[in-house]
Amino acid sequence: MSKNLDNQLKANFSIELILSAIIAVGSLVIFYFDPLQLGKELYKVLVLLLGLIVAVFIFLKSEHGSKLIYFLKETRIELRKVVWPTKDETIKTTGMIMIAVVVVAIFLWIVDAFFTWAVQLITNF
Numbered sequence: 001m002s003k004n005l006d007n008q009l010k011a012n013f014s015i016e017l018i019l020s021a022i023i024a025v026g027s028l029v030i031f032y033f034d035p036l037q038l039g040k041e042l043y044k045v046l047v048l049l050l051g052l053i054v055a056v057f058i059f060l061k062s063e064h065g066s067k068l069i070y071f072l073k074e075t076r077i078e079l080r081k082v083v084w085p086t087k088d089e090t091i092k093t094t095g096m097i098m099i100a101v102v103v104v105a106i107f108l109w110i111v112d113a114f115f116t117w118a119v120q121l122i123t124n125f
Helices: 002-033 041-060 063-080 087-123
Strands: none
Touching (some): 002 041, 041 063
């Protein structure tokens, strides 16, 4: 009995997801191809917005939508726990990175010059 109920829930989820996708795509088709002969851009934009809002609402009521909402809530909670660096720490770290980039660039320039010299030495013989 439980497996039958799980299968029904999965089928309902699929229907909700497919329905929201069909509504979103349908509103885009109406906007771009204008099969209803709406004429004015304002009406086409309103139909597009209404279709996308309905599609998002249906998606959020599905199982994946509730999982997305839960994930976003958890993300916000975790973001509050982040300790952001101060302005001084950011400036010092940026300075150290810039110095490291210059040092690595000089090193690579020297290595490139060495290999260029070695290849020229080999090809001249």
